Amino acid sequence: MKIKRPRQQDTHKINRRIALGKLLTGSAFIALPLPVRILAATETMQLDMDDIESMRNNWRQLQRDNLELPAPGDSFSRTEEQWQELFSDERYAILREADTEEAFSSPLNEEERAGLYLCAGCKLPLFTSAMKYESGTGWPSFFTTIPGVFETRQDFSLILPRTEYHCVRCGSHQGHLFDDGPEPTSDRWCNNGLALVFEPAGIEETASF
Numbered sequence: 621m622k623i624k625r626p627r628q629q630d631t632h633k634i635n636r637r638i639a640l641g642k643l644l645t646g647s648a649f650i651a652l653p654l655p656v657r658i659l660a661a662t663e664t665m666q667l668d669m670d671d672i673e674s675m676r677n678n679w680r681q682l683q684r685d686n687l688e689l690p691a692p693g694d695s696f697s698r699t700e701e702q703w704q705e706l707f708s709d710e711r712y713a714i715l716r717e718a719d720t721e722e723a724f725s726s727p728l729n730e731e732e733r734a735g736l737y738l739c740a741g742c743k744l745p746l747f748t749s750a751m752k753y754e755s756g757t758g759w760p761s762f763f764t765t766i767p768g769v770f771e772t773r774q775d776f777s778l779i780l781p782r783t784e785y786h787c788v789r790c791g792s793h794q795g796h797l798f799d800d801g802p803e804p805t806s807d808r809w810c811n812n813g814l815a816l817v818f819e820p821a822g823i824e825e826t827a828s829f
C-alpha cells in the first residue's frame with residue numbers, strides 16, 4: 621500500500637537540476653543506459669515518500685566502481701593524537717568539538733555532480749547527491765540520509781535546544797537537524813562542508829550539468 625503525505629503548495633517542490641531522484645526511483649528511466657538517464661533534461665519534480673525510501677535504499681547506485689567504503693558497524697579506532705595529526709585545526713574543531721564553519725565557506729555548497737558525501741572522519745557514506753538541495757542557508761543541506769549512519773543528541777549550546785547529529789561509526793560531529801526542509805520529509809540536515817568528503821560517481825563526464 622502506498623502511503624503518501626498530503627502535498628502542499630508548489631513552493632514546497634524540490635527543484636533539482638537533474639532527475640537523479642527520479643533515476644533512483646527507477647520509475648522513469650528504467651530501460652535506458654546510465655549516461656542517457658543522466659543526460660535527462662532539467663525538470664522540476666516533486667518527490668513522495670516512496671521516492672525517498674527508494675533513494676535511501678538504493679544509495680549505492682551513486683557509488684563509483686571500485687570505491688571501497690566502510691559500513692556503519694565496521695570497527696573504528698583512532699587516538700586523540702592521531703585525530704589532531706590527521707586534520708587541520710578547523711576541521712578538527714568541527715569533527716571533534718562540534719564547531720560550526722562559517723556560512724557560505726564550503727565549496728560543497730555549489731557541488732552538483734552525482735556522487736556520495738562521506739564522513740570526513742572515517743569515510744562512512746552519509747548522503748547522496750540526490751538527497752542534496754539548495755536551502756539558501758550557506759551550508760550543504762540534505763532532506764534525507766543514507767539509512768543508519770547517524771546518532772543524534774540534544775544540543776543546548778544556544779538558547780533554543782537543537783538536534784545535533786554525528787557519524788555513528790567514528791562519532792564525528794556533522795551538523796544539526798531542523799524540521800523546515802522541503803516536503804515530503806520536511807527534514808533539513810544542515811551539514812558542515814568540512815565534515816564531508818565528496819566522492820563523484822564517476823559518470824559526470826557524460827552529464828549535461
Ligand SMILES: [Zn+2]
Nearest residue numbers: 739742787790
Ligand atoms: Zn565517521
